Amino acid sequence: MNAEDEIWETGDAKAIAMEMQFMPAALVSSGDNMMAAAWLSQVSASPPLFMISLRKSRHTYDKVQETGEIAINLMPIEHADKVHYCGTRSGKKVDKFAETGLTRREPVKTSSVLIEQAIVIYECKVVNEVEAGDHQLIIAEAVYTHRKKGIDIVDVRPALYTGSGYYTTVMRPYKF
Numbered sequence: 001m002n003a004e005d006e007i008w009e010t011g012d013a014k015a016i017a018m019e020m021q022f023m024p025a026a027l028v029s030s031g032d033n034m035m036a037a038a039w040l041s042q043v044s045a046s047p048p049l050f051m052i053s054l055r056k057s058r059h060t061y062d063k064v065q066e067t068g069e070i071a072i073n074l075m076p077i078e079h080a081d082k083v084h085y086c087g088t089r090s091g092k093k094v095d096k097f098a099e100t101g102l103t104r105r106e107p108v109k110t111s112s113v114l115i116e117q118a119i120v121i122y123e124c125k126v127v128n129e130v131e132a133g134d135h136q137l138i139i140a141e142a143v144y145t146h147r148k149k150g151i152d153i154v155d156v157r158p159a160l161y162t163g164s165g166y167y168t169t170v171m172r173p174y175k176f
């Protein structure tokens, strides 16, 4: 076993995992509500499937049960403050569009509200739900996509969450 030393801090996975995250700080919408979601990933190319980890206590979870749909809105770093607002208030109590100034975009193939300020948006239909500890893994198929015109992957600066209320973005990417 490795001993604690000057380079590595070892120990409780739960504490370190919550402080050292490197995840997209997206907005997930369902119905007319939206929340910040960092625990999400694409998990299949064909069909295009996404996974989002949702606590049952979220208002968004209730909306997912009602509609069977979500939209994943990847947000640019300049709106990280609004993402944070949507990740610290519940749609049960506040109208997050009114409070943040983010604006709605009409969905095409689903019913979940979309966010005009996003970089890319996936309209999704839920295909499976799996229990995972204190969260539910919602697996959803992207059935329609919206992408801002003229955006070059080299210039995109997405909002990423590093934990404990900190947000960051990517540098100019390396290409191999």
Ligand SMILES: Cc1cc2nc3c(=O)[nH]c(=O)nc-3n(C[C@H](O)[C@H](O)[C@H](O)COP(=O)(O)O)c2cc1C
Pocket (backbone or CB within 6 Å): 025, 033, 034, 035, 036, 037, 038, 039, 040, 053, 054, 055, 057, 058, 059, 060, 061, 083, 084, 086, 087, 088, 089, 090, 091, 092, 135, 161
């Ligand atoms: C950056 C960030 C990422 C978050 N990621 C998740 C997540 O992946 N899953 C989750 O259940 N909650 C996550 N949350 C917490 C919810 O966004 C938060 O509880 C929100 O207020 C729920 O809103 P709602 O009740 O309107 O659905 C995150 C919060 C922040 C600030």
